[in-house]
Amino acid sequence: MNENLFASFTTPMMMGVPIVVLIIIFPSILFPSPNRLINNRLATVQQWLIQLVSKHMLSIHNYKGQTWALMLMSLILFIGSTNLLGLLPHSFTPTTQLSMNLGMAIPLWAGTVVMGFRHKTKASLAHFLPQGTPLPLIPMLVIIETISLFIQPVALAVRLTANITAGHLLIHLIGGATLVLMNINPVTALITFIILILLTILELAVALIQAYVFTLLVSLYLHDNT
Amino acid sequence: MEVTFRVIGRAGWGGLSRGFCAEMLQSLVKNVWIPVKAYCTQVYQGIWVGMGLMGFTIYKIRIADKRSKALKALSLASAHGHH
Numbered sequence: 086m087n088e089n090l091f092a093s094f095t096t097p098m099m100m101g102v103p104i105v106v107l108i109i110i111f112p113s114i115l116f117p118s119p120n121r122l123i124n125n126r127l128a129t130v131q132q133w134l135i136q137l138v139s140k141h142m143l144s145i146h147n148y149k150g151q152t153w154a155l156m157l158m159s160l161i162l163f164i165g166s167t168n169l170l171g172l173l174p175h176s177f178t179p180t181t182q183l184s185m186n187l188g189m190a191i192p193l194w195a196g197t198v199v200m201g202f203r204h205k206t207k208a209s210l211a212h213f214l215p216q217g218t219p220l221p222l223i224p225m226l227v228i229i230e231t232i233s234l235f236i237q238p239v240a241l242a243v244r245l246t247a248n249i250t251a252g253h254l255l256i257h258l259i260g261g262a263t264l265v266l267m268n269i270n271p272v273t274a275l276i277t278f279i280i281l282i283l284l285t286i287l288e289l290a291v292a293l294i295q296a297y298v299f300t301l302l303v304s305l306y307l308h309d310n311t
Numbered sequence: 312m313e314v315t316f317r318v319i320g321r322a323g324w325g326g327l328s329r330g331f332c333a334e335m336l337q338s339l340v341k342n343v344w345i346p347v348k349a350y351c352t353q354v355y356q357g358i359w360v361g362m363g364l365m366g367f368t369i370y371k372i373r374i375a376d377k378r379s380k381a382l383k384a385l386s387l388a389s390a391h392g393h394h
Contacts, residue, residue: 195361
């Protein structure tokens with residue numbers, strides 16, 4: 086049982102060949118980009134959704150920040166679709182791997198910080214000390230703000246990993262409990278099954294919310310630095 | 312259909328002749344690289360720096376892991392040797 090619990094998080098292999106790259110690339114074929122003025126229903130719905138999200142997400146940015154529109158939209162689409170596909174039974178979710186999430190968080194965070202230091206050096210350095218700090222507290226607060234800056238990418242990655250992994254583990258556990266209880270006490274199994282359904286609905290929401298939170302935080306770091 | 316015949320007609324390397332590779336590269340440059348050139352060269356410069364930093368971190372972690380595994384194997388071998 087213990088081994089089975091974490092088996093879904095190991096590198097997926099097919100006949101000894103790792104197919105992680107294929108799994109990561111797969112969601113892109115679900116988002117066609119036709120060159121027509123009037124598209125089919127799938128493309129129209131996707132374009133409408135992307136327009137809605139991009140309008141809300143980019144409304145706070147200035148000209149420089151809006152050059153990141155492509156990156157932010159790709160990010161939210163990728164994380165959202167990967168998380169949702171991971172809710173299918175027996176599927177592998179790349180966003181449960183800390184390596185992958187760190188690989189997304191560190192370059193994006195570093196991109197915003199480098200952009201901030203290059204174009205607005207004084208303002209970026211001023212972020213290390215909040216306004217109105219009492220004089221004796223300044224050294225400690227600078228240290229705390231530096232630590233909080235360097236913890237941002239780690240927090241981004243760990244937040245996504247922990248949320249998705251925990252959700253998948255819970256579904257696995259409660260599903261297993263439902264199966265076992267069916268032979269022992271069907272009424273309890275029914276209650277556990279209802280809990281499982283509610284949990285799956287929660288996980289659907291968490292999948293989308295985590296994608297949104299990741300992208301929103303990157304967008305906020307960008308806004309601070311542009 | 313015509314493309315398939317053309318590819319099979321040219322010999323060597325399973326149909327991937329030099330001309331076909333050049334056509335693929337040209338199409339890739341025209342359809343992929345030209346649209347994203349401005350982004351990759353100007354807007355995402357910080358992201359390349361971040362990727363370098365991440366690569367450096369991964370390199371350091373792998374080197375440390377290799378060293379610790381080698382050390383462990385050495386200590387195990389010396390322990391067996393003593394017995």
